[in-house]
Amino acid sequence: MSELKVYNTLSREKEIFKPLNAPHVGMYVCGPTVYSDVHIGNCRTIVSFDVIFRYLQYLGYSVRYVRNITDVGHLENDADEGEDKIAKKAKLDNIEPMEVVQKYTNGFHEVVELLNTLKPSIEPTATGHMVEQIEYVQGIINSGYAYVSNGSVYFDVEKYSEKYNYGEISGRKIEDLKNNTRDLKGQGEKKCPLDFVIWKKAEPKHTMQWNSPWGKGFPGWHLECSVMSTKYLGEEFDIHGGGMDLKFPHHECELAQNTACSGHSHSVKYWLHSNMLTLNGEKMSKSTGQFFLPKQIFEGTTELLEKAYSPMVVRFAMMQCHYRSTMDLSNDALLAAEKGLTRLKNGLEAIDSSKEGEESFFDINGIEASFKSAMDDDFNTPVLVANLFDVVKQINLAIKEEKLISKNDREALKSLFDVYLTQIMGVELNTNAQSDSDSNLVEDDLIQLAVDVRNQAKNNKDWETSDLIRDKLTKLGIQLKDSKDGTQWSK
RNA sequence: GGUUGCGUGGCCGAGUGGCUAGGCACAGGUCUGCAAAACCUGCUACGGCGGUUCGAUUCCGUCCGCAACCUCCA
Structure with missing residues (x-):
């Protein structure tokens, strides 16, 4: 080690x-x-x-x-x-x-x-x-x-x-x-x-x-x-x-x-x-207007960014850059981090749909060693993040090619993500997007109702109605994901 | 002018004397009623010029460019 x-x-x-x-x-x-x-x-x-x-x-x-x-x-x-x-x-x-x-x-x-x-x-x-x-x-x-x-x-x-x-x-x-x-x-x-x-x-x-x-x-x-x-x-x-x-x-x-x-x-x-954070290649400075407050990012109220980004996205974006390098914060960087984080989350959730068996496709010890050596090298979080993405690729590949994973390895894999992504890098994955806020239970039910109605229309091959529902929901910022196993939605 | 550091593919960003991350974007594909999402595949770069070396993006020199500090700043 x-x-x-x-x-x-x-x-x-x-x-x-x-x-x-x-x-x-x-x-x-x-x-x-x-x-x-x-x-x-x-x-x-x-x-x-x-x-x-x-x-x-x-x-x-x-x-x-x-x-x-x-x-x-x-x-x-x-x-x-x-x-x-x-x-x-x-x-x-x-x-x-x-x-x-x-x-x-x-x-x-x-x-x-x-x-x-x-x-x-x-x-x-x-x-x-x-x-x-x-x-x-x-x-x-x-x-x-x-x-x-x-x-x-x-x-x-x-x-x-x-x-x-x-x-x-x-x-x-x-x-x-x-x-x-x-x-x-x-x-x-x-x-x-x-x-x-x-x-x-x-x-x-x-x-x-x-x-x-x-x-x-x-x-x-x-x-x-x-x-x-x-x-x-x-x-x-x-x-x-x-x-x-x-x-x-x-x-x-x-x-x-x-x-x-x-x-x-x-x-x-x-x-x-x-190191410093830059904005469009320049150090943030209050005197030149080259700056925004953290809350403006979270709320999307700065003209320098196209939309709001959650604190976790911001944190993950920081993790993709070494602490001793200057980091250029930009809309593109935050957008890339947001999408990347979703990829990580999807990969982690996908572990459960992998086939369980005696033998294992994953080299858990090797994965753990790669995670640790990244952090041991002067807290090199960007390399750690890259290693996490590599594992996600392996998970997806395993599912596609129906490779086996043992029960122990599956748990070990989840645990490694929890330790390195959540506990060490402090990036929380909200893996249960549909129930993250109990204050919106009614809203969630209403959305589910719309989704159910749409599915019924789909079953009747009433594409006009189903597309109408989908488009309206999309405009409200709710995304539908059709798959063989039914329709998932996310806000 | 001095100090410290940096210049990597369309963008962001690691790293290494030879095996040449990763993400985003882009292209193609799988899936789908159509889409979206998701996933797969592809995309080989290291500022210019010299030098050391069998071999340099990686070491040395030099030039150019950039940033931070030398004024409050994390």
């Missing part, structure tokens, strides 16, 4: 996954800043790490999955100036900052639940860890890698880089960074433009501020992740995940903070990054 390999951004190689304290695994993933609706790109990251979380659990690890909610400290720009995003939104909507936080936290949860992601083990917030953050800032000051300036505390990147390697995640060199840093206003408090704020002095009118040894203020954006990962996973832990765009500066700063505070230069063993 194969071993799990993960691509580590630090080494830029696939490495064999060996947890620090097996069977325990600690995983920290950067969650959203809750100042506006999550967009579908955010969701991709959450879904990617959801699959990783699920697979690690499948392998038998006991995973503590920590995913934060950023509810303070994320500034509008990187000059470490400007407003806190949440405070700004609160002012704009004329509500409390915590109302902003609650509203978008709820929205975020709703969407990721629709996408069938598992809840993290711990979902800590920045405001809930103010004491720890203040202590952490003090810790960095004590170790000599931070300085106080005009009521704010800055991380001393130059001093840090004398001993440690600032930039090792993103491959940047401190000299290049210095040369390429643009002149920004408000850098006066910093010794060097590369320094970043870990505690920011609040203006008197600022709506979110806390007392600290350096005066009233609030924590810097990168700080919370260092603090909360350390608190819940320890000074050294296994996996840190997030979107590619967080490599620099966020993760670079986070790693520097960890190292400065604890002295351990390898606080994170494996850095994993998921």
Whole structure:
């Protein structure tokens, strides 16, 4: 059997996954800043790490999955100036900052639940860890890698880089960074433009501020992740995940903070990054209108798509692309995923109509090995999906050619689909479309009535009537499927 | 300009130093009163130019193009 390999951004190689304290695994993933609706790109990251979380659990690890909610400290720009995003939104909507936080936290949860992601083990917030953050800032000051300036505390990147390697995640060199840093206003408090704020002095009118040894203020954006990962996973832990765009500066700063505070230069063993989602080849961006909200996809209310696609279709579309590749979301991609998912579902349902016998046409062990080796290869879901389709082809072929399948193999096959498609990739197949919503029982009966009437007409060779019923039902979005065994319908 | 990465058939998307995924679309077929659906079959691609090699889409160089990051972003 194969071993799990993960691509580590630090080494830029696939490495064999060996947890620090097996069977325990600690995983920290950067969650959203809750100042506006999550967009579908955010969701991709959450879904990617959801699959990783699920697979690690499948392998038998006991995973503590920590995913934060950023509810303070994320500034509008990187000059470490400007407003806190949440405070700004609160002012704009004329509500409390915590109302902003609650509203978008709820929205975020709703969407990721629709996408069938598992809840993290711990979902800590920045405001809930103010004491720890203040202590952490003090810790960095004590170790000599931070300085106080005009009521704010800055991380001393130059001093840090004398001993440690600032930039090792993103491959940047401190000299290049210095040369390429643009002149920004408000850098006066910093010794060097590369320094970043870990505690920011609040203006008197600022709506979110806390007392600290350096005066009233609030924590810097990168700080919370260092603090909360350390608190819940320890000074050294296994996996840190997030979107590619967080490599620099966020993760670079986070790693520097960890190292400065604890002295351990390898606080994170494996850095994993998921890639961006694009729309027509461009990164989704609110400022250019190149984006839509997850709900707009599910409800079909964006002009950028031809119709609505269910959360499961969206999730399956994501599974057809590797998490480290950019994924282009388009109507065609979603349509292909929708049809592909139907094919998978049909194939799975068809298993039951295969002929049972002593011998078996299927090589269950081989199939299982192919599924597992796909996932072991840095969570290669597109290959796993391809393997699932291969099995579907085998099933269909077996039925057509009346090959035999043993009872055990039939159950094993179903179980493999359940494990890899549903439990690991989190794609639920609604295999019983005609009774998935009990609120429409009357409607279902009415449809069945129409189908029965049509069949009667068919039996009388009254094609005019039967075609009329079929056409009307089609217009209502109900599809009829005639076969030897009678007429099936689906919505 | 710097950093990281990418360029695969009509589209989406894996992967590999030789055996060359998969889905969608398309074409043909089976089934059907006709259709639809379903299923079967077919469709052999890796940006340009050099180099290494018995052999490169896969390694190296170079050129062109694209993206992300270097400004808030998952």
